Amino acid sequence: MHKPKSNQAPVGSVQCENTTLNLLKVNDFVAKAIRERLPDILVINVCSSPGSGKTTLMQETGKRLHDKLNMAVLVGDPETERDAIRMRDVGINALQIVTGGMCHIEAQMIYQALDHIDLTGVDLLFIENVGNLVCPAAFDLGEDFRVTVLASTEGDDKPKKYPRMFLTSELLVVSKSDLLPYVPFSVEAVTKDAREVNPDIEVMSLSSLKGDGMDQWCDWLIEKVKTKKGILAES
Numbered sequence: 001m002h003k004p005k006s007n008q009a010p011v012g013s014v015q016c017e018n019t020t021l022n023l024l025k026v027n028d029f030v031a032k033a034i035r036e037r038l039p040d041i042l043v044i045n046v047c048s049s050p051g052s053g054k055t056t057l058m059q060e061t062g063k064r065l066h067d068k069l070n071m072a073v074l075v076g077d078p079e080t081e082r083d084a085i086r087m088r089d090v091g092i093n094a095l096q097i098v099t100g101g102m103c104h105i106e107a108q109m110i111y112q113a114l115d116h117i118d119l120t121g122v123d124l125l126f127i128e129n130v131g132n133l134v135c136p137a138a139f140d141l142g143e144d145f146r147v148t149v150l151a152s153t154e155g156d157d158k159p160k161k162y163p164r165m166f167l168t169s170e171l172l173v174v175s176k177s178d179l180l181p182y183v184p185f186s187v188e189a190v191t192k193d194a195r196e197v198n199p200d201i202e203v204m205s206l207s208s209l210k211g212d213g214m215d216q217w218c219d220w221l222i223e224k225v226k227t228k229k230g231i232l233a234e235s
């Protein structure tokens with residue numbers, strides 16, 4: 001009969017050691033350099049699972065804000081330039097970062113990309129991260145704010161299952177709110193769970209497709225841009 005290879009009784013789950021923590025220190029040095037390089041541009045790192053609606057949100061945000069502020073996007077995907085092309089199609093200054101299969105953007109990729117995009121006069125720089133609720137949470141990209149987008153179609157149980165992403169985000173955007181009547185997703189339940197993970201997290205719902213909640217989102221961005229520039233003016 002097969003005998004267990006350790007003396008420990010088998011259990012239903014195991015808490016693994018994270019052996020990559022030291023490697024992340026290098027990333028943090030580069031993130032600091034990015035902050036020093038972009039002292040007057042608001043940088044927002046947008047994270048989510050694949051397909052939550054990040055690019056659509058960027059496109060609609062660009063359309064709404066083009067006469068109010070100057071926006072640019074760095075977008076990461078394992079392959080293709082599709083998302084950057086979609087954004088350029090609606091007039092957004094966008095550069096694709098092809099990660100070559102990697103499941104997240106690292107700070108050095110942003111640092112390199114900054115040499116290839118014209119940020120003259122830009123007020124707001126979005127980073128659309130690779131679709132993944134796990135790895136991107138560990139990589140500081142020099143952002144001012146991290147925004148997690150969670151689609152109503154993904155289920156409202158995610159904050160407790162992927163806590164680091166919600167713990168490190170300032171804002172949770174529940175996207176595809178137009179589908180809320182058709183799916184078992186409670187904004188109240190997701191807010192409660194997200195705030196148990198991170199009591200300070202803000203929550204808003206929106207639909208890029210129908211426009212609901214987009215004013216609140218755009219007002220939030222304008223306010224943050226003003227605050228960043230205001231802080232600079234005072235210092």
Ligand SMILES: Nc1nc2c(ncn2[C@@H]2O[C@H](COP(=O)(O)OP(=O)(O)OP(=O)(O)O)[C@@H](O)[C@H]2O)c(=O)[nH]1
Nearest residue numbers: 049050051052053054055056131176178207208209
């Ligand atoms: N019903 C509905 N569908 C949406 C909405 N926003 C985006 N979608 C759809 O969701 C799908 C994925 O949208 P994307 O914007 O490509 O999602 P993404 O997060 O950028 O995807 P990745 O970059 O691959 O991670 C597309 O078919 C969109 O048309 C929305 O507000 N409501």
Ligand SMILES: [Mg+2]
Nearest residue numbers: 054055083128
């Ligand atoms: Mg996308």
